[in-house]
Amino acid sequence: MQDFVDIGEKIIFLVMLFASILAIAVFIERLIVYKRNFNKESESLLDSLTLLIRHRDLKGTEKLLESHPMENSYTRFIHFVLEREKENHKGLSELMEGKILKERLSLEERLPILNTLGNNTPFIGLLGTVLGVIKAFYGLGTLGNSGAEVVMRSISTALLATAAGLAVAIPVVMANNYFTRKMKLVLGQLEILSKEIHASFITSGKHNQSSSSTPNIHH
Structure with a gap:
């Protein structure tokens, strides 16, 4: 039995070790992705885009995007809206909601790995501790009082797993939690x-159409 316990401890x-390497790899990859959305350039770009959209300046928005080739969630979203606007695509509000959902899925990618590791590694460590305690008590029963030192070392090693x-x-x-x-x-x-675009282009466009279609009444 002791041989199986030893093998189990090594596997734990x-x-x-594998979990820690995987966690570091995912952390670095996600950090690179999120850094594209959180830096001084992206914050300045976001403010400028909001201002241009508020003034309904599509050409200015396109020029701004051309001068900022950096790709992040904001630029992808605006490129998507501009393409749909050129196509005069109906249902732009629903399309924007779908694009935001797509960006959410992209940002959530690999985060479940971190969530799984964070929730389960303590239990894996606890399993290693249980195996170590089993090994310690087995040694105590086999060696008796003369094996107290060996037993204490086994318990110490078991606690390392936790x-x-x-x-x-x-x-x-x-x-x-950070990501x-x-x-x-x-x-x-x-x-x-999305709300800025809806207010500046969709709502105002409908208002202009209704105003132009209203006949002038002369008294």
Whole structure:
């Protein structure tokens, strides 16, 4: 039985090592993606886009996007709206909602990995501790009082598994919360852009059409 417990402990620590490497890889990849939406250039671009949309300046918006080739959620969204506007596509509001949903899926990509690791690595570490305690008690029963030193070392090693699980889980949970908050900020800004576009182009366009179709009545 002790051989199986030893193998189980080794597997637990290998799983912890793999989980930590995976978490670091996902963190770096997501950090690169989110940095495109959160820097001084993107914030300045977002303010300029909002102002141009508010003034219904489509040509100015296109020139601004051409001068800022950086691709992020905001530029993709505006490019999408401009293309649909050129096509005179009906149902622009619904299309913008769909585009925001697509951006959400893109920003959420790989975050479930962090969520899964953060929720489960403590339990994996606890499993390693349980295996270590089993090993310690087995040694105590086999060696008796003369094996107390061996037993204490086994328990110490067992507790390392729980410590490893927490060491992986805590940073992962913090990273997942960080990216989730940033995602909400990006989606909130996209919602604001959507409302600005709706107010400046869709609503005002309908108002202009209704005004032009109203006959002049002379008394």
